[in-house]
Amino acid sequence: MKKFPEKATHGVQLIADAVPLVNTYPKVPLTIDCVIFGFEENKLKVLLIKSDLAIYEGKLSLLGDFLRDNEELDDAAYRILKERTGMTDVFLEQVKVFGRPNRHPGGRVITIAYCSLLNIQHHELKIHDNDLNWYSLTNLKDMAFDHKEIVDSCYHWLQESIQEHPLGFKLLPHKFALRELQNLYEAILGVSLDRRNFRKKFASMDLLIDTQEMEQDVSHRPGKLYKFNFEKYEKNKRKWIGIDF
């Protein structure tokens, strides 16, 4: 037995089958924009393209595209990433929606910002055919659309996240030296840390696997290479951290 409700959900008419007629709903253009971070030369970098819009001539833009029919949100972000970098198996997380009515000069477009963390060395960038390139986060001028705001927002998200979750490793090679790890934290957080305490901190976590290998091709004493034990981390992850603000 099906019932006809008096008021329709969201104020839209229903059909006899009691399923809302979605095609009568108001619609809006929706895109996904990817903030792809990498770490190189001890600097946090973001993967950008030169805007192909004349009104944004010379300005930098995020990699984005429309969400396709029947496409999962995460899949769309993943598709954009793969199209541009050729990489699969990359960390990706939804960060925030940006929907200011005037954020797009041609009319309203809502965008979902995804943040992606990858290791620049691990992949072959197809920079050849266009202006796709890595840019230092520090000297980013204004960008196309509200993309600067989106980047800032994702950067802030990253700063918080690497303190609470083991995400920094996604930016490093699988095998990394402790000095690289510390450089990464110092660069992203903009602080300087004591080397001994930093190492003790990670040693006490007992989540680093000694690969028994050493750095290669460094012009000084090479450091030991470690891997992060994601499995063990996931297994022992605790819920209660503590009140701390």
Next chain:
Amino acid sequence: MKKFPEKATHGVQLIADAVPLVNTYPKVPLTIDCVIFGFEENKLKVLLIKSDLAIYEGKLSLLGDFLRDNEELDDAAYRILKERTGMTDVFLEQVKVFGRPNRHPGGRVITIAYCSLLNIQHHELKIHDNDLNWYSLTNLKDMAFDHKEIVDSCYHWLQESIQEHPLGFKLLPHKFALRELQNLYEAILGVSLDRRNFRKKFASMDLLIDTQEMEQDVSHRPGKLYKFNFEKYEKNKRKWIGIDF
């Protein structure tokens, strides 16, 4: 001097003015859903309505609506909240977008989930005219659409957030007793905490203002009432918390 790019942004045609024709873009229905939390009888509650869709008869649903033309995302969430609760000046934050292609039985609808924290006592709920009501989070069965998943997601967000940010106070009266605060943390996190250590923790933060008032209408020794010093918190908020995972 304006240029005609060879490839249009997002694969959509441009006009002579070099501004994309947004009205040629693919579009999708977009809603905002509000997960409104309250705290009552030492339980975390969420404000829900009975679904008015026949296929979801008897199931509970979040409060939501379509995003309007030229409406800011936050404003839309705020509008929904105000329409339903009459409250203004309420904490509200975007949490996550849900866009599974089949999440809506009538066709694709994307929704942006907002989380809102308010004090149940502070407001007069207009429950009279419909089935709007507070429900305990603990015994929530399956809900309309993917709303259970959305609630779970916001609950998890809340559990993490109250440990890192002073959001729990939004759920309490402006003036509260320490026991109420502890009950709130215990209920939301599902842990039990030592009373003395809990109080010492907050005392050491030095962010509680002693109102010099006491609880009223309790059938036992009343506790002191405190206010949280949001101003001082904002002023001294530190960026570096520490690596901890």
Next chain:
DNA sequence: GTTTATATTGTAAAATTCACACATTTCAAA
């Protein structure tokens, strides 16, 4: 005034954080 229920408070042990300096290893250049 007795009971009941909760508020309030302190201390010692353990764990964690923090500040701080020197010897070692490798590479590169002389």
Next chain:
DNA sequence: TTTGAAATGTGTGAATTTTACAATATAAAC
């Protein structure tokens, strides 16, 4: 091969924070 440069790797004590734990005080209800 010697030497200098540069980065690795490590330990300790002080300070701070966390944790575990129990007795007294206060107000309301009877």
